[in-house]
Amino acid sequence: MQEVNAFIGVLMFWEREKDCHNVMITEAITRDRFEYLFSNLHVCDNQQLDQGDKFAKLRPLFTLLNKKFMENFSLEEMHLVDEAMVPYYGRHSCKQYIRGKPMRYGYKLWVGSTKLGYLNWFEPYQGASKNISENFSELGVGAGVVLEYAQALRKEWPDKKFHLFFDNFFTSIPLIEKLTDCNFYATGMVRENRLKDISLIDSKLIKKQRRGSYDYAKIVKQYNCSKVAR
Known part of the structure; x- marks a missing residue:
């Protein structure tokens, strides 16, 4: 249940401070009742977990949320x-x-x-x-x-x-x-080390030019760029 503990901040709704307390929630359910229900919340079968997925216990919930977000x-x-x-x-x-x-x-x-x-x-x-x-x-x-x-x-x-x-x-x-x-x-x-096969002005040189100077290239095919302008 370590993943569930990430949401423990919701317990702040039951604090007495005005910037945390939420009357709508506290009048609907007690803190102890909420903690009990939350500690027993499961969204998948523990006998059918994907061992390669570190978030397998919450994967169905993540999948449902992504689906609803898109919809x-x-x-x-x-x-x-x-x-x-x-x-x-x-x-x-x-x-x-x-x-x-x-x-x-x-x-x-x-x-x-x-x-x-x-x-x-x-x-x-x-x-x-x-x-x-x-x-x-x-x-x-x-x-x-x-x-x-x-x-x-x-x-x-x-x-x-x-x-x-x-x-x-x-x-x-x-x-x-x-x-x-x-x-x-x-x-x-893009990082400069990812442009090894593209001929552009070295960053150390272009920093010494006047403000607003730039250089660019147009890709005509993979890893092969032709200079267009300076």
Whole structure:
């Protein structure tokens, strides 16, 4: 039940402080009753767990939530793929520490959302050795996350136009090419070490040029880029 403990913050509704106390909840159920029901909550059969899934006990709930998120969000073109933290200070093999984040300890989730922050899809991080999907394992974890979300969108809306945005953890040339093949638009920052076969001005040199200077290239085929302008 370690996963369930991540939601223990809901017990704050029964505290006496005005910024926590929730009359609607406290008048409907006592704290002890809530704790008893919550401690006996199961969403799957423990005899049929996927041993390779560290969140197997909650997988049916995650699947249902993703389904409902997709069914109820307002359809739009722009979407964001990123990571999010769920605070948790107990013991679990998937608990992460990310320096510099507002919530440094907890579960890391891969998320897909609309531009206004509505969550459409999520998947808990289980370690670098476990990709989001074996279908995209050759592209790496970051690209696999983006493609998994793209696949979920395309499954619901086969003919709609979508534009995905993501940061430099996810971005790579093979990922952009794969999304293009799947009829997605994509925008992302990219790390310099992922552009080894693309001829661009060295970052140390361009930093010395006047403000507003830039360089870019146009991809004409995989791993082969022709310079367009400077």
